[in-house]
Amino acid sequence: MxxxxxxxxxxxxxxxxxxxxxxxxxxxxxxxxxxxxxxxxxxxxxxxxxxxxxxxxxxxxxxxxxxxxxxxxxxxxxxxxxxxxxxxxxxxxxxxxxxxxxxxxxxxxxxxxxxxxxxxxxxxxxxxxxxxxxxxxxSCNTTGLCRTLKPIDDLCGIKKVRAVMVRRGADPGQVKKGPINAIVPNPPTVPSHHGPDVQTVMYDLNIITMALLVPTTLMHQHNLMVELESVPSIDEVIDTLEATPRVMLFEANRGAGSTAEIMEYAREMGRPRSDLFEIAVWKESINVDEGELFYMQAIHQESDxxxxxxxxxxxxxxxxxxxxxxxxxxxxxxxxxx
Amino acid sequence: MxxxxxxxxxxxxxxxxxxxxxxxxxxxxxxxxxxxxxxxxxxxxxxxxxxxxxxxxxxxxxxxxxxxxxxxxxxxxxxxxxxxxxxxxxxxxxxxxxxxxxxxxxxxxxxxxxxxxxxxxxxxxxxxxxxxxxxxxxSCNTTGLCRTLKPIDDLCGIKKVRAVMVRRGADPGQVKKGPINAIVPNPPTVPSHHGPDVQTVMYDLNIITMALLVPTTLMHQHNLMVELESVPSIDEVIDTLEATPRVMLFEANRGAGSTAEIMEYAREMGRPRSDLFEIAVWKESINVDEGELFYMQAIHQESDxxxxxxxxxxxxxxxxxxxxxxxxxxxxxxxxxx
The missing domain is CATH 3.40.50.720 (NAD(P)-binding Rossmann-like Domain)
Structure with missing residues (x-):
């Protein structure tokens, strides 16, 4: 012990x-x-x-x-x-x-x-x-990126990742931070630090990220565009992510169409603080186009x-x-x- | 007349x-x-x-x-x-x-x-x-994409555009729309309709878009990743956008680091309704990496x-x-x- x-x-x-x-x-x-x-x-x-x-x-x-x-x-x-x-x-x-x-x-x-x-x-x-x-x-964002990119890399090899990170402005209890009504490029430069941060744990990944802050407290949201070495079917990606620990798939058309609804789901799970340790991937968002995988995910910044x-x-x-x-x-x- | x-x-x-x-x-x-x-x-x-x-x-x-x-x-x-x-x-x-x-x-x-x-x-x-x-x-978003993509296409040829559109949830006067505290993939599928909509006026452009709604009323925000035929310098891109009508460059480090600050600038211009007809591009966000142009812009949805x-x-x-x-x-x- x-x-x-x-x-x-x-x-x-x-x-x-x-x-x-x-x-x-x-x-x-x-x-x-x-x-x-x-x-x-x-x-x-x-x-x-x-x-x-x-x-x-x-x-x-x-x-x-x-x-x-x-x-x-x-x-x-x-x-x-x-x-x-x-x-x-x-x-x-x-x-x-x-x-x-x-x-x-x-x-x-x-x-x-x-x-x-x-x-x-x-x-x-x-x-x-x-x-x-x-x-x-x-960090929470980097952890979220790793949780889904690693199994995808294992499945079909990643050539290049582009990700746009839409970040919550503050945690629920932080009353002194903004924004209240604005979208804030943060940083206003490209790339953001998130790509290099992923490279501290996925050493050879080619990744470039852009990031912003928006007026919400519940979760970060990521938009992923992943160029692949070999092209999987959408079902293969879904099966892979479903089999990945600490990743959960959510369906917008089953009532989980936003970060607020996903956190409402988490509250029903009865965990301490209504946390969602898993990365939430929107199932409908998974698509493959021109050899590139697209998907959207949400990160519970306080707990993942x-x-x-x-x-x-x-x-x-x-x-x-x-x-x-x-x-x-x-x-x-x-x-x-x- | x-x-x-x-x-x-x-x-x-x-x-x-x-x-x-x-x-x-x-x-x-x-x-x-x-x-x-x-x-x-x-x-x-x-x-x-x-x-x-x-x-x-x-x-x-x-x-x-x-x-x-x-x-x-x-x-x-x-x-x-x-x-x-x-x-x-x-x-x-x-x-x-x-x-x-x-x-x-x-x-x-x-x-x-x-x-x-x-x-x-x-x-x-x-x-x-x-x-x-x-x-x-x-639409306002499609107009915003065209205003900056057309001069870039003229400057160096566009191979492929990826764009993530972070959209305002409602206009300032709309009190019945949300979200109040959520990020909403909208649509929760990829691609969003914005890419095809650009193709109704830029017929041959290869473009794929993802879109979401966030709790703000002021402007849409776009994150652009543009693969190019020929690679310009950052200054060439800046010069081109500065010379483009209905496009304005803003600097985050001069106090215009968010949609709220850009609309505050517009209010100082003294126009009816404090409108900003121009597309606002964050100058610092313009970067070229691996033959690809990155930039961020904001769209005044009510007026552009x-x-x-x-x-x-x-x-x-x-x-x-x-x-x-x-x-x-x-x-x-x-x-x-x-």
Whole structure:
């Protein structure tokens, strides 16, 4: 039973804590918070030992009546690995501390590849993280691209990918971000960073991406145009994606014609936080034209990377050599389809 | 001086009426309304002779205190051409009436190509509408694609176009349409109708499109990926688009990084209704990679087709043989850039 810490019990951190807790080969020994907000309170209510990530702020937690087990320095001594879910850029700073303390660290997609040195996706390069000390799980969008592009590449070989990423402007709980009524090229330059980010885990893929922000909070949406080495039938692609773990096909004509309806479906699944860990592909959108595959998919930005974090722990702590076995084990424990 | 009627003084109709009124070779002899709403009142206030498009509804106009000149049957006898701006699908029904009455008709992009028989864009096929009786001005999105693809095709030849169209969910005044918080593949199938629609005016273009709806009211946004016969420099593309009438380049790093900021710019231009008749191309988005041109553009869905309607009148009534002269004349009268 490996001991896992979560540094930053926020959007990703709280989900990773829950996902680790339902595995039988690892456990959460502590989570950290910097601010005594309702998430800190709920970490305690949920039975997670809570540690303060900024020791000098202990007074704030006392004032808020939230009892803590200690500071992050105490937690450092207890973990086999720390899953760092702190905001973008903080993880890279924390890595220096983990190095000093001699503990392994997993970082999220907000950190730069160059800062961490190695990136991870369960399906594309699990084995390359074997025994590694510091690994970055790629972002929600990159994870979404890998989940469907890898099986397609295996099926018929990819010559070139073009993708337009229509991104949610903010998460549901973020009230200070926009846009409210605009489409924002983000970046306004081409290519966006998503293509190179995919290449950190699918090393030889030829991919170019464009990205924008739109006024929605529910999911990202991707439009894929994939030139292929050999041309499959539409049914072969459907069968392949249906057989791929962590991918679900949805039908617009069965009431799942938008990101809102897909998340409504997820709410009916009864999972914590109504999460959809799977990548949602619109079945009707799958088409092959002039040797090129087209499809549309949606990504639940708050949750899709969570099972990848669990698999990454197994690879880095040398707990399971076979990626498929780890994926299956993680999925079964989390109730993930496929 | 040619006599023009506008059937349907709504989003497009009221703008066409104003655009025709500022030309020196045509005039509005009447506009129609079906409902005595504020637009009907404003048509009268703006000095347009108002006719009832559904004669049986005359009582409603009397009740509302809106005085009319007569019914659409009276207007039919007065026009050289009717610009039909009625809702999608109604135009095709009206065409039968125009045929009976022996008057020419222009229709909007909501009508099906098969129903009208011929489509129009000022830059791509002006001359093909010469003397024609019934012509459809292509939709706002198709007009937007033509405005930039035609000069690029002239510059270096287009092998294939891929475009992802991120469409506004509703116009600013439409309160009953969604989505409020979702991304909607629309259609959820690939290709969307936009590619074939471009081919009704750029007959030989190889183009495939994907389309979605997002929660915004301001503009459509297009992501273009254009494989080329010969490869230009980025500066050549910029120079070409800067020299193209009815196209404007915007810079994200000068404060025009979104559709909202572009429409804010348009408001500063002081035009009626703060319209932006020009297609807005983000300058920074223009890039060439592996012989392929990438760029992003935005389309003011309520107004970009308006100057095309004016040019179409000139072609159908054989008023000006040279498309460039008509475009320049229309632009000058409307204060359009370029």
């Amino acid at each position: 490996k001991s896992v810490g979560v540094n930053g019990y926020g959007t990703i951190g709280k989900r990773v804590a829950d996902a680790v807790s339902c595995q039988d080969d690892m456990k959460i020994v502590g989570v950290t918070k910097r601010t005594p907000d309702f998430e800190a309170q709920m970490a305690v209510q949920n039975g997670y030992p809570l540690y303060i990530s900024a020791p000098e702020r202990e007074g704030l937690f006392e004032e808020a009546g939230i009892s803590v087990k200690g500071t992050i320095n105490d937690l450092h001594d207890m973990v086999d690995i720390m899953v760092d879910c702190t905001p973008e850029g903080i993880g890279a700073q924390n890595m220096e501390v983990y190095k000093e303390k001699g503990i392994k660290g997993i970082f999220q997609g907000g950190e730069k590849q160059e800062a961490i040195g190695h990136s991870f996706n369960s399906f594309t390069n699990f084995k390359d993280a074997w025994g590694a000390d510091y690994v970055r799980v790629v 990377v969570v099972p990848e974090n669990v698999d990454c722990i197994r690879a880095m702590l040398e707990m399971e050599e076979d990626p498929d076995k780890s994926i299956t084990k993680t999925n079964k424990a989390m109730g993930i389809v496929g | 040619k006599s023009v009627g506008v059937n349907g003084y709504g989003t497009i109709g009221k703008r066409v009426a104003d655009a025709v009124s500022c030309q020196d070779d045509m005039k509005i002899v009447g506009v129609t309304k079906r409902t005595p709403d504020f637009e009907a009142q404003m048509a009268v206030q703006n000095g347009y002779p108002l006719y009832i498009s559904a004669p049986e509804r005359e009582g409603l106009f009397e009740e509302a205190g809106i005085s009319v000149k007569g019914t659409i049957n009276d207007l039919h006898d007065m026009v050289d051409i009717m610009v039909d701006c009625t809702p999608e699908g109604i135009g095709a029904q009206n065409m039968e009436v125009y045929k009976e009455k022996g008057i020419k008709g222009i229709f909007q992009g909501g009508e099906k190509q098969e129903a009208i028989g011929h489509s129009f864009n000022s830059f791509t096929n002006f001359k093909d509408a010469w003397g024609a009786d019934y012509v459809r001005v292509v 087709v308006v100057p095309e309607n004016v040019d179409c009148i000139r072609a159908m009534l054989e008023m000006e043989e040279d498309p460039d002269k008509s475009i320049t004349k229309t632009n000058k009268a409307m204060g359009i850039v370029g």
